[in-house]
Amino acid sequence: MESKRQQKISSxxxxxxxxxxxxxxxxxxxxxxxxxxxxxxxxxxSIARVYLSLFPAKNKNNMMLEIKERTKEIRWYLGNRVKxxxxxxxxxxxxxxxxxxYIERIEDLLDKDKPKDNDQNEDND
Numbered sequence: 001m002e003s004k005r006q007q008k009i010s011s012x013x014x015x016x017x018x019x020x021x022x023x024x025x026x027x028x029x030x031x032x033x034x035x036x037x038x039x040x041x042x043x044x045x046s047i048a049r050v051y052l053s054l055f056p057a058k059n060k061n062n063m064m065l066e067i068k069e070r071t072k073e074i075r076w077y078l079g080n081r082v083k084x085x086x087x088x089x090x091x092x093x094x095x096x097x098x099x100x101x102y103i104e105r106i107e108d109l110l111d112k113d114k115p116k117d118n119d120q121n122e123d124n125d
Contacts, residue, residue, distance in 0.1 A: 006041045009086070013048050014039040016081045017074070021052075024077060028070065032056065032063060037097040041090060048090040051097035064096050 002010070014036050021034040038051040052067065054060050067074070071092050079089040 010039045020077045049093045053097045
């Protein structure tokens, strides 16, 4: 369970990283929408695990590799934003959050199993 300090830092990092990806991501990541869905900070506040949702990315794994290659640059932007609030900027670890894809697959499977409305209306007549 996260402490209040961890929760506050997580929300601060989530907000600022979201803005960084919104403004800097346009020119670096080909106009893809990158959303920070969750940030977990370790107890010693040295590592932040950042979960990202990518849309519309044709190859999400390549996009994640590109983001990971720019980790130092992203951390530098983050440091400039939160320098008055944090003494040490945590190391950033990026992970792909594919929960939206998972939810979409489940909805597609459920829709596939639903009987069509037209078939039900014909049976009732």
